[in-house]
Amino acid sequence: MQSLSKKILNRIYGGGKGKVYTGKDFFDLGNRASVDQALSRLAKKGVIRRIRSGIYDFPRFNAKLGGRLTFNIHDAANAIARKNNIRIMESGASAANQLGLSTQVPAQLVLLTDGQSRKVKVNNYSLTFRHVSPKRMAIYGEKTEIVLRALIYIGKNHVDDEIINILIRRLPEKDKQQLIKDVKGSFEWLIPIVNKIVGVK
Numbered sequence: 001m002q003s004l005s006k007k008i009l010n011r012i013y014g015g016g017k018g019k020v021y022t023g024k025d026f027f028d029l030g031n032r033a034s035v036d037q038a039l040s041r042l043a044k045k046g047v048i049r050r051i052r053s054g055i056y057d058f059p060r061f062n063a064k065l066g067g068r069l070t071f072n073i074h075d076a077a078n079a080i081a082r083k084n085n086i087r088i089m090e091s092g093a094s095a096a097n098q099l100g101l102s103t104q105v106p107a108q109l110v111l112l113t114d115g116q117s118r119k120v121k122v123n124n125y126s127l128t129f130r131h132v133s134p135k136r137m138a139i140y141g142e143k144t145e146i147v148l149r150a151l152i153y154i155g156k157n158h159v160d161d162e163i164i165n166i167l168i169r170r171l172p173e174k175d176k177q178q179l180i181k182d183v184k185g186s187f188e189w190l191i192p193i194v195n196k197i198v199g200v201k
Contacts, residue, residue, distance in 0.1 A: 004030045005038045012048065017060040020051070020075040022083040052122045055079050073125050077111055080127070086115030087137055088129065092153020095146040099170065101154060101163050112136065112149075144179045147171070148186050156189045167197045 002010075007029045012021065026035045039056055042048045048056045049068065057071040074090075081088045091110035096102035110128045117131040147167060151159055171179070176198040183194040194200075 004034055005041065008035070008038050009042070009047070012058050015058065017058050018069075018072060018075075020055065020057045020071055020079040021048070022055055022079045024083050025079075051076060052080070052120075054083055055122070071123075073109055073122065073127070076122050076125070077109065077127055080120060080122075081113070081115075084115060086113050086129075088113045088115075089137065089145055090149060091130070092149050095150035096153050098146065099150050100166055101150055144175055144182045147175075147179060148182060148190065151190055151193060152187065159193050164193065164196050168199075171197065 008026050011026065011029075012019070015021075021039075023032065023035045023039055026039075029035065030038070036054070039048065040050075043050045043056060047058075049059045049071070050056050051071055055076060057076070059068040059071070061067060062069055077088060088111040090098070091112060093102070093104065094109060097104065108126045108128060110130060112132045113129045114134060114137050115129060115131065118129050120127040120129065151163075154163065179194050180198055180200070183190050
């Protein structure tokens with residue numbers, strides 16, 4: 001019979017390098033105390049890396065860059081959300097940057113959440129969780145949420161043909177169809193913009 005540590009390792013190896021975990025991701029394999037102890041032992045052995053209390057990553061390596069690579073801060077934010085049982089979404093500035101709609105790189109990662117507003121340090125990174133109303137979290141979990149969040153950030157009077165054409169090229173057809181459904185729960189001024197993106201006349 002496999003030990004708890006072995007079961008956890010198998011899951012981590014199966015997820016591949018670079019993934020970020022919290023103890024909650026393994027509670028189906030054992031009780032909380034046992035999982036926490038197993039993760040702590042694996043971190044001491046250097047198999048995984050502790051990046052914050054209760055948050056670990058399976059680090060990627062690159063010998064040319066000096067060994068372990070830094071973790072993905074977005075994955076770390078999602079792990080923190082899972083640990084605290086909250087929902088999060090990228091802020092508009094971050095969403096616009098990821099989609100190539102803005103060249104402005106946010107100084108820090110700001111996340112919208114249905115949890116409490118707070119700032120969290122993860123090693124040298126700073127995360128800001130900003131509480132918003134449930135209505136603003138209505139599109140949480142959809143692949144197209146980042147598009148709508150970016151458009152809202154850019155603003156009604158600043159979404160031009162260049163931005164629309166970028167989204168036309170970047171979004172696969174299935175996401176365009178989902179966008180039509182998701183926009184119904186957002187601001188009305190977004191509807192004609194989304195219609196242009198998906199080709200609805």
